[in-house]
Amino acid sequence: MEYRVLAVGDVVGEPGLRHLERHLRPLQKLKNIAFTVVNGENASGVGLTEEQAWRIRDAGADAVTLGNHAFGKTQIAACLDETSWLLRPANLSGRAPGHGCEIFDLGGVRIRVLNLIGRCDLSWGADNPFTAADRNLERGEAELTLVDFHAEATSEKLAMGYYLDGRVSALWGTHTHVPTADERVYPKGTGYITDLGMTGPVESVLGIEPAQSVESFLGGLPGRYRPAAGPCKLQGAVFTLDGSTGRCTGVERIDLR
Template sequence: MEYHVLAVGDVVGEAGVRHLSRHLRALKKWKKIAFTVVNGENAAGVGLTPDQADDLFAAGADVVTLGNHTWGKAQIAPYLEDSPYLLRPANYTGRAPGKGEVIWDMGAVTFRVVNLIGRCGLDFHADNPFFTMDRILKGEKATFTLVDFHAEATSEKLAMAYYLDGRVSALWGTHTHVPTADERVFPKGTGYLTDLGMTGPVESVLGIRPEQSVETFLGGLPGRYQVASGECKMQGAIFTLDSTTGLCTAVERIDIR
């Protein structure tokens, strides 16, 4: 049987949260989505508050993943401990609050979701994400395994996809906020996209007011970054998965404005 999984790119600011709330459930109904993963690490600009986490789940997210701004809002730590469906990178130290994977039982099938953070240009203090995945895949079995790899380098994401090809159902990248056009099914059946893009203001630089980003590159003092205003977009991808094999048969990018 086929299952459609929706992965939504980094939600940026309250504007991104509102856009997700307006459009996610309609998209899920239209595309017959069985399971939804949303990256929410920028919902507060930098980090995620408990109230925003509640809003993402209310909007229709089954699992919310994070990344390098996991600790941007310190008050999220107790929420990470209490909710099994809010994930921080699994390759963070075991001393960090929360966990980096969850298995969702839907009866007929189970979905494992894993959140990883890259080390190339992002977080060299994290454990090796390749070894982390080896350890996780030796644990409890699931029908489908989905991986949100929050990483800077396209090379690290691609290398991980080849490393996990045939061992996970789908792997997508988050963090850069710019969608890539390389959606594909790898030779052994893993669905892949280097970066989902973002959910937030269209007229922005990665969600931030353009004039502030320009000032930064001119060498000035842009002040505290502010999320841009105006029309928003919701970007991501839909992975079609086969429960017989546990692998992917198709990948479709989405961009809802």
């Protein structure tokens, strides 16, 4: 049986969250989506609250992944411990609250979702994401495995794609908020894209007011970052997966404005 999985790029601020709430379910219906993963670590700009996590869930997400801002809002800690569908990177310290890998039952097919964070120019204190992937893929059984690799360096993401090719169904990158045009199926059947992009304001710098970002690069004091105003976009990718083999047969970029 064929399953279509939707991965949605980082939701940025209240504008991005409202855009997700308006458009995710119609998009799921249009694309015949069976399972959806949304990266929500920037719903508050830096981190997310429990209320925002539930809003993403209620909007249609089956799993919500995080990244380097997983603990940007410290009140999320209890929710991470208690909520199976809310994942922080699995290779963060074992002392951190929450978990980074979960198996979901989708009407008889098991879907493993694994959240990892990169170390190259991002999270130097995290465990090795490659060996962390090995450990988590040995835990439990699943017909389909999805990986959100929250990383800065394109080289690290590409290397992870080759490392896990044939061992996972789909792997996508998050964090940079800029979509890449390299969607593909790797030689051994893993669907891949280096970065999904973001869900947030179109006229912005990674979701933030352009003037603030420019001021920071000029050496000024831009103040606390504010989400930009105006129309929003929802960016991500749809992976078509074969439930009998666990392999990907196609990848389609999404950019909904």
